Amino acid sequence: MGRAPCCDKASVKKGPWSPEEDRKLKEYIDENGTGGNWIALPHKAGLKRCGKSCRLRWLNYLRPNLKHGDFSDDEDRIICSLFATIGSRWSIIAAQLPGRTDNDIKNYWNTKLKKKLVHGLERYTAHSLSQRSSSTVSSSSSAAVAASPAEAAPIVPLQHLSSPHDYSHLIYSDREQQTLRTDAPCLVDSGGGGGGHGIYFDETCASAISGSSVVHGLGTGNFVFGGLQLLQAQALLLATSGAANQLDEPYSFAASCCYGEEAAAADG
């Protein structure tokens, strides 16, 4: 036989913790520690709570040295960088931010950072589209060629990226076959049709970062990934910008990155 059930779910209290419950839990742990057994702890501490609930309350709220309040620019950048690399592994991200809990970071991401990234992506997309349309109008002889997906795809070298992945390699646009090729993970602006403009991972990049990804074709040689990967791409751009205020104007960095010297050289 296994162990006995951790608690009688019908008799335990749920919902917000009262100051009295907080005091009991804190006093007990201050005096005795957790004892490595959360299930037995509420009974010993005189609490009518499930052990898991006690653990959560302690770790996320009562534990000493917890930070509450706004996240700093550095913390923003660390979160973006780690999210871009490992995704929603909040406990690992929290381990890099002393005083922050995984729940804090998860909430912060879901309520603020994600919106900033999505907003920035939308602005960058609009910026990218307007640049293309003006370019097409001003160059009548090459308009048909410029409208093709691969032709519109700029080179996006990313530098100063930290381990475990190295994204500093270039990607190459094969104009004759209208395909994108890469010798290493990197970001691309696919420039695909049907509203698919924006910042996307190429296949190699996505698999390197997330392990596996569903790939949706969007015209020859262009790939659009799901929301998580898209946000990871945007987070990666922001994290490597070296300036947290880019969160407010991410499209400017993204644009400068996408239309940098290497892109100009490739286009030339």
Next chain:
DNA sequence: AAGCACTTCAACCGCCCGCAG
């Protein structure tokens, strides 16, 4: 002042993995 929409975040839910029994 009232009603509604939106945001925030504490807490719960359900799953996975390791390990006690």
Next chain:
DNA sequence: ACTGCGGGCGGTTGAAGTGCT
């Protein structure tokens, strides 16, 4: 070898707070 609990984790929910009309 097998069962099932305990700890840990990410996803989700819903009450409270806030802002807008």
